[in-house]
Amino acid sequence: MAMSRWRPYLLGALGLAAMTFPFLWLELRPDFANNTVKVAWSPAHGLKFFDDLLPVFVVAFLIWAGVRANRQWGWSDALERNAAWQKANLAGQHYWAWFTMPLVLSGPFFLSASGTGLLTNAGIYMVLALGLNITVGMTGLLVLGYAGFFAFGAYFFALTQEQLPYFPWWMAAPLAFPLGGGVGYLLGLPCLRLRGDYLAIVTLGFAEAFRETIRNLDFAGGDQGIILHDYSMFRGFAGIHSGTMCYVVTALTLFLAVFLVQRLYHSPVGRAWIAIRENEIAAASVGVPVVQMKLLAFSLSAAIAAVAGVIYAAKDGFVSPAMCEFQQSIMVLAMVILGGLGNSYGALLGAGLLYLVPEYLKLLPSTIQDSPALAALVPASVRDSLQDLSNYRLLLFGAVMVLMMLQRPQGLLGSRRRKTEMLHP
Amino acid sequence: MTPLLETRGLSKTFGGLKAVQKVDLHIGANRIVSVIGPNGAGKTTFFNCLSGIYRPDGGAILLDGQDITGRAPHQVCKLGLARTFQNIRLFPEMSVLENVLVAQFQHRSISPLPLLLRSKRFRAQEKQSRDEALGFLEFVGLAHLAEEMSGSLAYGLQRRLEIARALATQPRLLLLDEPAAGMNPQETTEMVQLISRLRDRGLAILLIEHHMKVVMTISDEILVLDHGVSIAHGAPEKVRNDPQVIKAYLGDEVPTGE
Amino acid sequence: MTAQTLIEILINGISRGAMYALVALGYTMVYGVLGMINFAHGEIFMIGMFACVYALGVFSLMWGDHAMVNLTLAMVVAMVFSAAYGYANERIAYRRLRKAHVLAPLTSAIGISTFLQYFIFLTVSKDSVNFPRYYSDWLTNNHLRLGPADVTYLQVTILGLTLVIMGGLYYLINHTRMGIALRATAQDQLMASLVGIPVNRTIAFTFILGSALAAIAGVMFSMYSNVLVFDAGYRVGLKAFTAAILGGIGNIPGAVLGAMILGLTEALTTLQFGSEWNDVTTFGVLMLVLLLRPRGLLGERVADKV
Numbered sequence: 001m002a003m004s005r006w007r008p009y010l011l012g013a014l015g016l017a018a019m020t021f022p023f024l025w026l027e028l029r030p031d032f033a034n035n036t037v038k039v040a041w042s043p044a045h046g047l048k049f050f051d052d053l054l055p056v057f058v059v060a061f062l063i064w065a066g067v068r069a070n071r072q073w074g075w076s077d078a079l080e081r082n083a084a085w086q087k088a089n090l091a092g093q094h095y096w097a098w099f100t101m102p103l104v105l106s107g108p109f110f111l112s113a114s115g116t117g118l119l120t121n122a123g124i125y126m127v128l129a130l131g132l133n134i135t136v137g138m139t140g141l142l143v144l145g146y147a148g149f150f151a152f153g154a155y156f157f158a159l160t161q162e163q164l165p166y167f168p169w170w171m172a173a174p175l176a177f178p179l180g181g182g183v184g185y186l187l188g189l190p191c192l193r194l195r196g197d198y199l200a201i202v203t204l205g206f207a208e209a210f211r212e213t214i215r216n217l218d219f220a221g222g223d224q225g226i227i228l229h230d231y232s233m234f235r236g237f238a239g240i241h242s243g244t245m246c247y248v249v250t251a252l253t254l255f256l257a258v259f260l261v262q263r264l265y266h267s268p269v270g271r272a273w274i275a276i277r278e279n280e281i282a283a284a285s286v287g288v289p290v291v292q293m294k295l296l297a298f299s300l301s302a303a304i305a306a307v308a309g310v311i312y313a314a315k316d317g318f319v320s321p322a323m324c325e326f327q328q329s330i331m332v333l334a335m336v337i338l339g340g341l342g343n344s345y346g347a348l349l350g351a352g353l354l355y356l357v358p359e360y361l362k363l364l365p366s367t368i369q370d371s372p373a374l375a376a377l378v379p380a381s382v383r384d385s386l387q388d389l390s391n392y393r394l395l396l397f398g399a400v401m402v403l404m405m406l407q408r409p410q411g412l413l414g415s416r417r418r419k420t421e422m423l424h425p
Numbered sequence: 426m427t428p429l430l431e432t433r434g435l436s437k438t439f440g441g442l443k444a445v446q447k448v449d450l451h452i453g454a455n456r457i458v459s460v461i462g463p464n465g466a467g468k469t470t471f472f473n474c475l476s477g478i479y480r481p482d483g484g485a486i487l488l489d490g491q492d493i494t495g496r497a498p499h500q501v502c503k504l505g506l507a508r509t510f511q512n513i514r515l516f517p518e519m520s521v522l523e524n525v526l527v528a529q530f531q532h533r534s535i536s537p538l539p540l541l542l543r544s545k546r547f548r549a550q551e552k553q554s555r556d557e558a559l560g561f562l563e564f565v566g567l568a569h570l571a572e573e574m575s576g577s578l579a580y581g582l583q584r585r586l587e588i589a590r591a592l593a594t595q596p597r598l599l600l601l602d603e604p605a606a607g608m609n610p611q612e613t614t615e616m617v618q619l620i621s622r623l624r625d626r627g628l629a630i631l632l633i634e635h636h637m638k639v640v641m642t643i644s645d646e647i648l649v650l651d652h653g654v655s656i657a658h659g660a661p662e663k664v665r666n667d668p669q670v671i672k673a674y675l676g677d678e679v680p681t682g683e
Numbered sequence: 684m685t686a687q688t689l690i691e692i693l694i695n696g697i698s699r700g701a702m703y704a705l706v707a708l709g710y711t712m713v714y715g716v717l718g719m720i721n722f723a724h725g726e727i728f729m730i731g732m733f734a735c736v737y738a739l740g741v742f743s744l745m746w747g748d749h750a751m752v753n754l755t756l757a758m759v760v761a762m763v764f765s766a767a768y769g770y771a772n773e774r775i776a777y778r779r780l781r782k783a784h785v786l787a788p789l790t791s792a793i794g795i796s797t798f799l800q801y802f803i804f805l806t807v808s809k810d811s812v813n814f815p816r817y818y819s820d821w822l823t824n825n826h827l828r829l830g831p832a833d834v835t836y837l838q839v840t841i842l843g844l845t846l847v848i849m850g851g852l853y854y855l856i857n858h859t860r861m862g863i864a865l866r867a868t869a870q871d872q873l874m875a876s877l878v879g880i881p882v883n884r885t886i887a888f889t890f891i892l893g894s895a896l897a898a899i900a901g902v903m904f905s906m907y908s909n910v911l912v913f914d915a916g917y918r919v920g921l922k923a924f925t926a927a928i929l930g931g932i933g934n935i936p937g938a939v940l941g942a943m944i945l946g947l948t949e950a951l952t953t954l955q956f957g958s959e960w961n962d963v964t965t966f967g968v969l970m971l972v973l974l975l976r977p978r979g980l981l982g983e984r985v986a987d988k989v
Contacts, residue, residue, distance in 0.1 A: 012774075019767045022737040023806045029740070035816040036748055039740035049806055142789050190973040197720055197785065198973065201924055208921065209966035216959050263541045268526075268533045268554075271519075275527040277784075278516035284498035285476055285508055286528035287594050326917060330797055337790055395801035401794030402776060405787045 024049060052388045056396065067407075104251050108244040116247045122355045123250035124312050129335040129351035130257050130344055131304030135199075136333065137342035138270065139297040140277030141192075142200040146332050148207030149180050149302040151324035153309025155214060156180075158226040158319040162219075168231060169314035173253075173307050180306025184299040192294045199298065207324045215321045225320030233317045246315045253311060257304055261344050264300075273297055274342065327394060334397040337404055340411030349413055354397070362390045427490040429454045429629050430475070430506070430598055435484035437467075437474050437653075444470040446653040447484065452598065452629050457620070459632045459640045462650035463673060468633045469511055471650065472600050475631075476508045477501040488598070503531050507596035509587040511603045511633070517576030521567055521586055524575050525558040528593035561589040565619060581612045588619065598629045605636050617643055641665070649673065690832035692950045698838040700946025701845035702907065705900035706923035707930075707938040708852065709769075709893030715933040716869045716889045719785070722792040723772050724897060725920015726799035727765050731898030732905045732915060733807055734764035739815055754818045758902050762895040768799070769894025773887050781872075796917070804913040811912035819906040841903050848896060849939065856935070865889065925969050931982020940980055944968065 022039070024046035029038045070076055108116045128150060135141050156179060157172040187206055191198035214220040234245040264270050272293045275283040284290045313319045335354045340346020365383045368374045404411065428451040437445040444467045452458050460468050473479040475486060477498035486494045488504050496504075507528075516524050533554065539547040562568040565585040570578065575586055584604055591599055605616045617639055623630060624643075634640050640647060640661070647664040649657040651673040657664050664670055706728050713721040738760035742753040776791040822837035856862040864885045867875040876882045904919060905911050926945045930937025945965060952964040972980065 015767065016771065019764065019771065020802075020806075022734070022741075023803065026737060026740075028736060028807065028812060030813060030815070034748070035820070036743055036818070037736055037740045037815040038743055039737060045806065136786070140784065140786055142786055144793070187970075190970060190977065193977060197789070198928065200720070200722075200789070201921075201928060202969065202973065204921060205925065205962075205966040205969055209963045212959065212962040216957075260541065263543070267540050267547075267551075268530050268535050269540070271523060271527045272530050274519060274523075275516050278518055279514045281478060281498070282510065282514035282516065283527065285478070285502060285510075285514075286590055287499050287502035287531035288527065289497075289499045289530075326914075330793065333790075333793070341786070391805065392801070394797055395805060398794045398796070398798030398801065402791045402798070403794075405776075405783075405791035405794070406779060409783065409787050 052392060055382070055386060055389060056392070101255060104255075105248060107251070108241070108247050113241070113243055116243050118356065118359055120243070120247045120250045120315060121359075122352055123247070123254050124308050124315075125332065125335065125355045126348045126351040127250075127254050127257050127308040127311075128305055128332045129339065129347040130254075130261055131301045131308070132332050133336045133339075133342065133344060133347040134261060134264075134273070134297050134304075135301040136336055137340070137347065138265065138273040138277060139294055141294060141298065142197065143203045143298070143301065143329075144200045144333070145203035145205070145207030145324070145326075145329050146301070146305055147324040147326075147328035148203060148210050149184065149305035150309040150312070150328065151207070151210060151214075151319070151321070152183060152302075153180055153306030154313040154319040154323055155220065155226075155309075156306065157310045157313045158228060159220065161229055162226070166231065169234065169249075169310060172314075173310045176306040176310045177303045179303075180309075181299040181303035183306075184302025185295055187302075188295045188298040192291055192298065204326070204329075207326070207329060211321045211324045221319070223321060225318055225322075228313060228317045228319070230317075233314050250311060250315070253307065257307075258344060258348075265344065269293070269296070277342070330394070330397060334401055336411075337401055338411060340413035341409075343411065343413050346411050346413030350411070358390050358393045361386055427487075428452055429456075429489060430631070431487040431490075432475070433485045433487070435471070435474060435481050435486060437470055437479055437481050443653050445474060445481070445650075448648075448650070448653075448655045450648055450655075450658070452631060454597070454629055455624060455627055456645045457624055457630045457632060457643050458646045458648060459634055459644040460648045460650060461634065461637075461640055465652075466650040467653035468650055469602060470653075472508060472602055472631075472633065475501075476506060476600060499531070502594050502596075505595070505597040506600065507591035507594045507598075508600035509584070509591055509602055509604060511606065513580075513583045513587060515575045515583055515586060515590075517574070519575060520571065521562065521573050521575050521578065522555070522558055522571040524586055524590050525561055525593045526554055528590045529554050529557065532595060558593060561592045562586075564592065564622070565589045581608055584608075584616070585619070588623070592623075596628065598631065599623060601630060601632045601634075603633050603635065605634060605639055613639060685831075687831040688954065690830055692954055693947070694829070694832065694834050694838055695953075696947035696950035697943060698841045698907070698946070699949055700926075700943035701841050702900045702904050702942075703919070703923045703926050703945055704845055704939045704942035705848065705896045705903075706919060707926040707942045708848075708935065709897050710924050710927040711930070711932055711935060711938040712889050712893050714927070715935070716865060716886060717777070717781070718933075719777065719781075719788050720792075720924075720932075721772070721777075721890070721893075722789060722920075723776065723796040723799065724769075724893065725916035725918075725923070726796045727769050727772065727894045727916070728897040728901045728904075728919055728923075729803065729911075729913065729916030730768045730799065731761040731765040731894075731901030732911045733803060733812075734898070735761035735902045735905065736812065736814065736911060739818060748817060750818050750821060757818075758899065761898040761902050765894040765898035765901070766891045769890040769897075770887055772894075773890040777886075777890075778883070796920075800913050800917065808913070811910040814905045814909050814911060816909070819909075822906060837903075837906055841907070844899060844903070848899070852935065861885070861888065922965060925965055928979055929969065929972050931979025934979065934981045937979055937981035944980075 025041065025043060026039045027042040027045055029040050031038055107119060111119065128146065132143060132146050135143050153176040156176055157169065160172065161167040187202055188199065191202045215223055220226070234242050234249060272283065272288045275286075275288055276290055276293060280290055309323070312323075331354065335350035336347050337350070338354060339348065339350025365387045368378050368383055430450070430452040432448055432450045434447040434449060435445055436443070436447055448471060450458070460471065462468055470479065474481045477493070477496050477500065480495050484494070485492055488501075488506060491504065493501055493504060516527065519527070533550060538544070559568055559571060562571055565588055567582060567585055567589060570582070575583065578586060588601070588604070601620070604620070605613045608616060613636060620630060620632070620643055632640070632644070644661050646659060647657070647661055648655060649664060649667070649670050656669045656673060657667045706724065709724045709727070710721060713719065713724070735757045738757035739753055742756060772792070772795050776795045777788050780788040780791060819837065822840060823835050825836045826833040827836070827839060856865060864875070864880045865888075867878070867880050868882050868885045872882050875885075904915070922945055923942065926941035927938045928941070929944060930939070930941030945968065948964050948968050949958075949961045952958070952960050976982070
């Protein structure tokens with residue numbers, strides 16, 4: 001009995017071990033003299049791979065145990081059954097924005113400069129995730145080249161400030177919104193008339209073509225990118241540090257984006273988007289202009305990304321073709337999926353987790369080293385594997401995407417239930 | 426007087442299969458017309474052509490004298506033609522109420538400023554939407570389930586919800602694709618009552634149905650399709666005794682349904 | 684433009700196109716049968732490239748360097764590895780999500796694709812690896828004369844292999860039991876299973892076959908371009924996928940036609956503007972085709988099942 005239950009898993013594990021065997025345990029040794037290649041048995045290679053991932057296995061095991069325990073004792077069900085909690089959650093939605101805003105905006109006063117910088121970057125990713133969530137999460141259309149629009153915004157800013165005598169970020173950002181939206185509209189027009197899945201490849205192609213174009217054009221800075229003029233960037237004034245300015249502007253943009261997306265979400269437009277995601281034919285049959293609504297969703301996504309691009313450029317003072325690499329797009333997509341498809345707050349959570357956790361993991365070893373108590377507690381090997389973990393970021397994103405789809409397709413926050421908020425106006 | 430809906434020689438072919446061939450039909454205002462025929466007779470294809478999901482290969486569809494052939498589904502809907510689906514197509518992750526709210530899309534203003542600022546007018550519109558939607562749910566007997574997820578409703582209730590959703594588009598003509606399929610006798614009776622109440626609201630109804638009892642009780646006219654061809658059309662009594670119809674329905678016995 | 688350059692462009696374009704075609708077939712077959720896009724297919728191609736080089740290394744240790752024997756055997760090994768990865772992809776990312784929302788299998792396949800890329804990045808090499816020239820020299824250095832232009836043996840091999848595979852595929856789909864099962868599954872999975880067709884096995888077979896073809900393309904491509912790199916699958920996959928859409932996704936001759944058009948576009952671009960503009964012109968062609976013939980060049984109008 002027990003044997004037959006485990007057999008498929010055993011076979012699967014054996015198969016995977018065989019498939020990955022050469023890549024993990026053998027090393028390629030090019031023989032340049034003869035133009036041939038040799039392999040060498042190199043167990044250190046594979047052992048390091050598993051050793052580096054050890055913390056991940058531990059965390060994965062803890063999550064698995066937690067999920068099993070929850071299934072056994074039904075904690076989350078109990079929480080969900082608690083009507084008081086639900087009502088509080090719904091009714092509070094309006095007010096906690098007013099509560100969080102001052103809290104978030106006062107961040108720089110009690111954070112270090114590096115902490116503020118990290119949170120600023122996280123904020124930009126949050127804006128991106130929020131924008132992508134409109135298309136992928138709410139409307140159910142896959143976009144694979146989202147970073148292309150991000151880079152478009154940044155390059156629009158960088159190239160214009162080269163041509164114009166004075167072109168600061170606060171002029172560029174509002175202009176990037178309609179421009180990015182326009183590019184999105186033009187890209188969406190040919191492929192959204194028919195099937196949604198073409199959007200994935202068209203946006204991917206756009207991001208690649210855009211990257212190649214800016215790399216090849218001299219006036220766009222080529223591979224080196226463009227360094228921005230001082231007057232274009234965020235500057236501190238009246239004793240306020242420029243990092244603080246970056247943070248505050250990013251936070252305000254984020255609030256504006258949340259406001260925009262949530263207002264749309266709780267309106268006939270948002271309902272139309274979800275309906276398209278749920279059943280396109282039915283949506284069209286009850287009078288939803290499917291193509292227009294898809295175009296609106298996608299253009300809005302593109303517009304938000306372009307604004308995020310301007311802010312990013314004004315913050316770093318530097319744009320480069322690396323901004324629209326595929327990995328960037330995948331990272332934002334992973335954020336949306338992890339946090340909760342169709343749930344704006346989920347997207348924020350996903351962006352925060354996927355950006356900040358690896359960044360703090362990178363910082364953790366030095367923190368441990370700096371504090372004698374922690375250094376005594378944590379063995380050096382663990383510290384080293386934490387150090388290396390950030391290399392594994394994209395590998396883990398991939399794994400997270402697969403596991404989320406299989407185990408919790410609605411994401412962390414997005415129990416995708418859409419209650420009628422209007423009943424609690 | 427122009428009929429509410431008229432088809433002239435409507436045809437649709439898939440590859441070599443002639444799913445609908447030169448079908449002519451008139452539906453007057455406030456009439457109930459049933460489309461019957463054996464499985465694969467082209468009834469659903471006929472519906473899909475009418476509601477704009479398929480583009481017909483030939484012929485014309487006129488709604489109130491206006492040519493709607495080849496229009497997109499949402500445009501057809503806007504002109505007052507709504508439908509339900511044989512294989513239920515709800516928005517499963519939305520609540521029952523929201524399913525109905527979606528269907529009001531074309532009657533609601535989405536001008537950006539009032540929407541983003543939640544102007545008084547916009548809030549009033551939302552409240553009106555909600556009240557009307559609850560009214561439609563009340564009508565089909567689902568008001569008490571408004572907050573449930575539509576995907577978790579029982580099968581028969583899902584069919585009712587589809588009707589409420591179609592009503593919310595404010596149609597003049599309602600296409601019902603097998604509304605009583607898979608229902609027990611009790612539910613079927615209730616569905617018949619619901620359909621006649623729909624007629625009392627002033628709607629015209631085009632109905633695909635396999636339950637002969639249902640068809641014979643409520644239809645004003647019946648159209649019989651076989652292999653995409655209209656083989657009979659007229660009052661229930663007349664169609665019932667039509668030899669061609671009897672032949673199409675397997676053998677020589679008069680069909681009496683379940 | 685002289686006759687020589689013209690012929691060289693044609694030959695270059697067609698042999699590039701032939702390699703894209705082998706990969707594009709994998710995309711289009713899976714789409715034809717499942718109605719889903721297999722985003723991890725490019726990585727299966729990349730796995731084939733690396734598996735081949737590993738196999739060459741192992742064979743060289745086992746019985747020395749016999750160029751042709753080792754290369755042929757390594758190609759078989761590459762096909763086996765790619766097939767295994769393709770099968771694993773189907774089992775992990777697709778089988779359980781077949782009935783889910785379209786976004787779900789798409790996303791999980793992208794997850795697999797990212798995972799595989801970085802798996803190779805982390806375990807094999809962060810930088811590009813050169814293909815061992817010893818094995819490909821004979822193919823790349825010998826020429827056939829075709830009028831005023833030269834064709835390398837490699838280009839002839841690529842074209843010949845692609846033609847043979849096309850023929851085999853045509854025969855398989857139209858004249859074998861497996862082909863019937865494939866077509867039936869593509870039409871209606873439930874119905875196919877009711878008449879006794881092992882639907883799961885048929886779908887797995889599609890993935891395995893497509894992956895093996897991708898491995899052949901991978902080996903050819905690594906000899907042709909002489910470098911292997913962890914994101915090669917992404918680049919070539921993007922091209923091949925575009926080719927499949929150009930031809931009308933789900934349509935097998937369409938995939939080949941689309942791939943040839945792309946190959947020629949690239950050859951022309953390389954001549955006129957330089958190879959660094961290839962992605963831009965490819966994208967231009969894609970947008971143009973989507974604008975003019977939204978279902979692709981040979982795509983049929985397939986109505987949604989309502």
